[in-house]
Structure formats: structure tokens, C-alpha cells
Amino acid sequence: MYLYDQYDHLIVRERVAQFRDQVARRLSGELEESEFLPLRLQNGLYMQRHAYMLRVAVPYGLLSSAQMRMFAHIARKYDRGYGHFTTRQNIQYNWIELEQTPDILADLASVEMHAIQTSGNCIRNITSDEYAGVAADEIIDPRPFAEILRQWSTFHPEFIALPRKFKVAINGALEDRAAIAVHDIGLAVVTNEAGEIGFRFMAGGGMGRTPILGSVIREFLPWQHLLTYTEAVMRVYNQYGRRDNKYKARIKILLKALGVEEFTRQVEAEWADLKDGPETLTQEELDRVAAYFAPPAYAALPAIDPLAEHPDNKGFANWLSRNVKPHKVPGYAAVLLSLKKTGVPPGDATAEQMDFIADLAERYSFGEIRPTHEQNLVLADVRQDQLFALWQEAKARGLATPNIGLLTDIICCPGGDFCSLANAKSLPIAAAIAERFDNLDFQHDIGDIELNISGCINACGHHHVGSIGVLGVDKDGSEWYQVSIGGAQGNNPAIGKIIGPSFSALQMPEVIDRLLQVYVRSRFEGERFVDTAQRLGITPFKEHVYATPIVAGAPAGEDHYA
Amino acid sequence: MLELHPQIIKDKTIVADDWSVLRLDDTESPETVEVPDGKIIVPLLVWQAQREQLAARPEIGVWIGADERPDELKGELDKFAVIAVNFPKFTDGRGMSIAFNLRRRLGYSGELRAIGDVLRDQLFSMHRVGFNAYAPRPDRNIEDALKGLFVFSEVYQASVDQKQPLFRRTHREVQPGDSDVGYGI
Numbered sequence: 001m002y003l004y005d006q007y008d009h010l011i012v013r014e015r016v017a018q019f020r021d022q023v024a025r026r027l028s029g030e031l032e033e034s035e036f037l038p039l040r041l042q043n044g045l046y047m048q049r050h051a052y053m054l055r056v057a058v059p060y061g062l063l064s065s066a067q068m069r070m071f072a073h074i075a076r077k078y079d080r081g082y083g084h085f086t087t088r089q090n091i092q093y094n095w096i097e098l099e100q101t102p103d104i105l106a107d108l109a110s111v112e113m114h115a116i117q118t119s120g121n122c123i124r125n126i127t128s129d130e131y132a133g134v135a136a137d138e139i140i141d142p143r144p145f146a147e148i149l150r151q152w153s154t155f156h157p158e159f160i161a162l163p164r165k166f167k168v169a170i171n172g173a174l175e176d177r178a179a180i181a182v183h184d185i186g187l188a189v190v191t192n193e194a195g196e197i198g199f200r201f202m203a204g205g206g207m208g209r210t211p212i213l214g215s216v217i218r219e220f221l222p223w224q225h226l227l228t229y230t231e232a233v234m235r236v237y238n239q240y241g242r243r244d245n246k247y248k249a250r251i252k253i254l255l256k257a258l259g260v261e262e263f264t265r266q267v268e269a270e271w272a273d274l275k276d277g278p279e280t281l282t283q284e285e286l287d288r289v290a291a292y293f294a295p296p297a298y299a300a301l302p303a304i305d306p307l308a309e310h311p312d313n314k315g316f317a318n319w320l321s322r323n324v325k326p327h328k329v330p331g332y333a334a335v336l337l338s339l340k341k342t343g344v345p346p347g348d349a350t351a352e353q354m355d356f357i358a359d360l361a362e363r364y365s366f367g368e369i370r371p372t373h374e375q376n377l378v379l380a381d382v383r384q385d386q387l388f389a390l391w392q393e394a395k396a397r398g399l400a401t402p403n404i405g406l407l408t409d410i411i412c413c414p415g416g417d418f419c420s421l422a423n424a425k426s427l428p429i430a431a432a433i434a435e436r437f438d439n440l441d442f443q444h445d446i447g448d449i450e451l452n453i454s455g456c457i458n459a460c461g462h463h464h465v466g467s468i469g470v471l472g473v474d475k476d477g478s479e480w481y482q483v484s485i486g487g488a489q490g491n492n493p494a495i496g497k498i499i500g501p502s503f504s505a506l507q508m509p510e511v512i513d514r515l516l517q518v519y520v521r522s523r524f525e526g527e528r529f530v531d532t533a534q535r536l537g538i539t540p541f542k543e544h545v546y547a548t549p550i551v552a553g554a555p556a557g558e559d560h561y562a
Numbered sequence: 563m564l565e566l567h568p569q570i571i572k573d574k575t576i577v578a579d580d581w582s583v584l585r586l587d588d589t590e591s592p593e594t595v596e597v598p599d600g601k602i603i604v605p606l607l608v609w610q611a612q613r614e615q616l617a618a619r620p621e622i623g624v625w626i627g628a629d630e631r632p633d634e635l636k637g638e639l640d641k642f643a644v645i646a647v648n649f650p651k652f653t654d655g656r657g658m659s660i661a662f663n664l665r666r667r668l669g670y671s672g673e674l675r676a677i678g679d680v681l682r683d684q685l686f687s688m689h690r691v692g693f694n695a696y697a698p699r700p701d702r703n704i705e706d707a708l709k710g711l712f713v714f715s716e717v718y719q720a721s722v723d724q725k726q727p728l729f730r731r732t733h734r735e736v737q738p739g740d741s742d743v744g745y746g747i
Contacts, residue, residue, distance in 0.1 A: 161652070
């Protein structure tokens, strides 16, 4: 993985000093809260319901064991012993004291980490494919480009006060595992007829209040021009993006208003001046950064069937089928550690689990861990002949729930329990649904399904692209939940359609059950929920869900996260 | 309304200043407003409406609003002793692109001054995109504001102050002494 040189260390150290000074000026009253707010946001510090929340960047979702141990240390020393992995591959701590944040940042800097631009109206952490470097369908490893973009966007002086936040995702494989269509900029690595590497450049995607899939503004951008072209897009957005209404301020609204053609024309006009300028990438620079992502020292191993020695072990078989993914090197596999054990808020990990995961990564996977945007953790380079041993160890610590991609692998934001933006709680909904459908045989029968829950329209829980999406809404001061179906990420992304009037929290498990009933009776052999939902449209689901009164269930799971 | 800044930051030091910024109120129009004698920085629209009279003055300045385009001054940049860019709010970054374009695209090399809601914590970035003068908000200590220009000693990307990105300026390589992983635990 990327290692800091003297310049990276210097910049991050100076950032810590800058923020320490800003905090001191806030505490002394020299800085007003309204002036401090954008400064702390650009360091990932939010004021939440109970305390400050600190979001730490995990650039393109790649962590070392030493960094994971630091997360555990921070959880113990400054928080309440746990952290929350987010849908943007970062980690958040929910119980932070303002006075301690400079020390936390100094601790993070000691493991080459920071919280720079994890919030605020600037270019955020760049996200990517959790199987980068190991996936068989990869064209080129996207992480060197993500790192190059990270450095370029870090404190970019012209783009520190954009109209709104700005998210970039990059995917280097045939299958899109980075949800690039719902990002402000989505980059797909492609090759042209001459076999050269470049990007299909999308812009204007996003979720939130107005979910829109991105538009392709350039079919092929040679990789050398990645930074100059991005700069052109940013300059058009910085100048012309709306600033009068924060709900209309994302680049997607500008792109819709101008139309793709006119937007692209403006970008190209801006780019004409920048093309071949100093920010044009050189082969030397790409090689320098790419060297950090060279494959680890794989052993020459035969591909084996890991189940062969344990033919009657159903638990192991379930785990292999859901939590173990193919690897491009024979004899290796990628393993997902599930952070979706029923009764635990999705994405949460305790300090003890973090330390344990750091150990597992060192013993089984070259000391690297990858948070996913589905809020699980990947050990990307595990020997197939060690899968059984790893499974036993992970299982003993509650990290081997065989539910990856299943109903209880819920994407969920922190919601109204923590977040001051939320209209409604999201964690109790996730908990109640997970309890209701905890039966693994049932989950395996339902198969691949993405249940995504957001506590407000900002869509941190990616509800728009869930097979089933749940959105918390506020109606006259009480919490209600709007349900959509048929959303999808990947190569055929889609925005889900709302089925009808919203439900109370206690009705939600029953609503999910009714949706699944329609699926089970209507599906073709092997058809996924999302495909059935897209094939049939919302009508049969709607008719069944609203056919009879929905009895509210008992409050469930509250004590699990109290 | 005339806005005075007895002191500004210019070229990284605090200096006395005798320019005034003319701002129109709702009742005034660019065509008819009377521009007082002396060293005045006028709104772009006033310059465009009264170009002939104003150009005849020994010294004149102009300021560009966040929603105006610097290209409007193409071909006449040498007429101004100072060009200012107004920041209606410190969270409005349009002025950053205006400054960049004035320097890099239009080749302006004279004094470029940030006016309006100009605060210490934005000065470093302002310097990078081409500002060399700053009129910090008058309710703030200008000595403190000056410190904002010295926050970082290295940067990754190219801009006006630094024409080459880090990767073209230096040989980058991790040295044995660079890593101090984990000292904080």
C-alpha cells in the first residue's frame, strides 16, 4: 500500500498543527462557531446529537494492520470502545471531545492517516473497488490513480469552498463495484482500440434529495489527462454551481440545468487551456505510485476446493458460499468479515474486534484490510488452505456471519440515534428487520438482495440503490419510513421506485416480509429480488403490501445499541 | 458607500493603504453613481459604465463580484493599479477561480486584492491562486490574519504560486527515517 514520504508527512503534520491552532482559537472565542464550522467539517468533525463525531479518512478503502490498531486505540482512549465503518469506506467515532481532536489527529498522523476533507464542501475521500488488485475481471488497478487524485485534491486551493460536497469514485474492473454512477465524478478504467488505458468520465451522479445517475461526458480520456480534465470539471462547477440553495447545489443539478452537451462543452473549453499543462501525469509518476500497489509475495499454490476436507460442515459451506470471493491468483481467495451480526449496528466494530482483525490480517492476508462501501471488511489475500482456520477464528469473535449480500447484510447510516441531520432513526429498523429474518436458511433462500436504510434524504445509507430502500421521513414530528424497490448498483445501476405511503417503525419488518412474499411467489428460477422487482414494476408489490392493515410488531432490538 | 482599509496585508507584510472600495447601495446605479476623487476601487459595472472618465484618472482600481467573470476585463488589465475580488462570504469559493483565471488565463501581473469576508483561515489558499494583497475583515486583528499565510510549507498541486506540481519538482521516495508508524499508541 502507499507509504508516506517526507512530503506527505510534512503536509499532514502541518495540518495537525493548523487544526490544533483553530481549535484553540475556537475555545478562546476568537473564532465564532459559524467561522469554525467549515474548518472543522473539512477535518471531518461534526456536531452530533450527543457529542462531536469524527470521520477519519481511509483513502480508497485500504488499511494496514498498524492503522487498524490505531483505530482500536482511538476507540478506547477517546471514544466508548468502538467505531463505525461507513458507506464511504471511512470510519467514524461518535463520542469525541473537541479538545481532544488535535491529539487524535496527531495519533492518526503517526500511522499515516488523517481526517482531511472527510466532510465539508470540498473534494472528499476517493472511493474504489474493495477487490482492487485481486479481482479476475480487473483491467488495471485503480488505486494508484486514486492516490494520485488524493494528493492532487488535498488542500487544492481553488476548490476549498465549493457549492457543495464532491465525491469521486473510480473503478478499474469490468464489473462496477464502486457505484460510480451515483458519484459527482465516476471514473471507469477502459482501454481504447490501440490498447491504451484511459477513463470513461462520468459526472453529475448522486443520491440525496434528487437521485440522478451520472452522465458520460467523455468516452475515453487518456490517463495522462486525469488531473487536468478533473480540474476543468471542478472549475466549471466552482464557478457555476448553485450556491443559493444547498439542496440544489450539487454538480448533478448544474449538469441537469445546462444539459450534458452544454456542460461538456464548457468543460472542454476550460480543458483546452489546461491540457498538456504541468498537471499532466507522467509515466514516471504513475510508476512511482503504482509501485506501492505491487502484488504481495504470493506463494505458488494449487487451486483447491476448501470444502473438500470438511464436506459435512454446513456452517463453513455457508460461509464459503457467501463470504469468500474468487481471487485472480490460484490458491488464494478474498474473505469478507461481516460487520452485520444480528443485534449489532451495521458497520460497528469494537476496539477488541479491531485489534483482532489487525492480527488476522497479519497472519492471513499480508497485513492489509479493506473496508467496503457495504460496511464490511475484506481480507483480500487469504490462502485457500487457510480458509477453514480463518473461519474458525473469525466465527469465535462474531465476524463470520455468512450473510454477505443477503437480507441482513444491511447498509445503514447512524441515523437519528446519533446524527443531527436525520429525520428518523435507522438503526432500530435495521435491528428489527435483522431479528425478524435472522434464520439463515431463509436468507439463503431469498438470496442476493440489498436492503439499504437511510435516516434522511442525504442518503448515507444509499437507499436509492437498494433492492429495497428504506428512507426515514419526518411527518408532523414523528418518524415514518418510505419504502422503494428495484434500485441497483453495479453495471446496471437504477434508482428505486417508491411503493406508496410510508410506514411506522414497528410495521417495517412486516412490510419487508410482504415484499419478500411477492418475490418468492413471482420469481423465476435463480432470479434475484431486484430483477423480479424491475421486471414486474411496483404494482404487485404495492397491492400486496397495502392489501390488509399492517400490524405493528413489538419494539425489538433497542437494548442492543442503547 | 466608501470602504476604507487603513491597513492591508500585501506581499506577506502589513502595510498602510490609501485605497477606498466603492460599493453601490440599492438606490445607486453604475451609470449615475458619482465616483469620488482619489484612489478608488470601483465595481466592475461602474467601470464599464463610466470607462472613459475613469480611465482618464491617474490611478483607478476595479473589483469583481463573485458572480462576475474576469474575462470582462480582457484587453484592459493594464489600466488598473489594483484589481480586487470580492468574497461575499468566506464560504463562497468562486473568487478562487476568478483569481486563478485572472493570473493564468488573462496574464494579469499587478496587485490582486481579496476584499469582503476575508479571514485568516482562507489566506493561504488565496495566496496560492494568485492573490498578493488582502483586506481582512475589519473586526479582526490583522497581525493574527497575517499568520494565515504561513500555515503550510509544502503543497501537492500546481497553482499560480507554484507552477509545477510536487511530482515534477522533487524526487519522491520513502527514506528510512520517514516512517514512524505507531508512535502514538
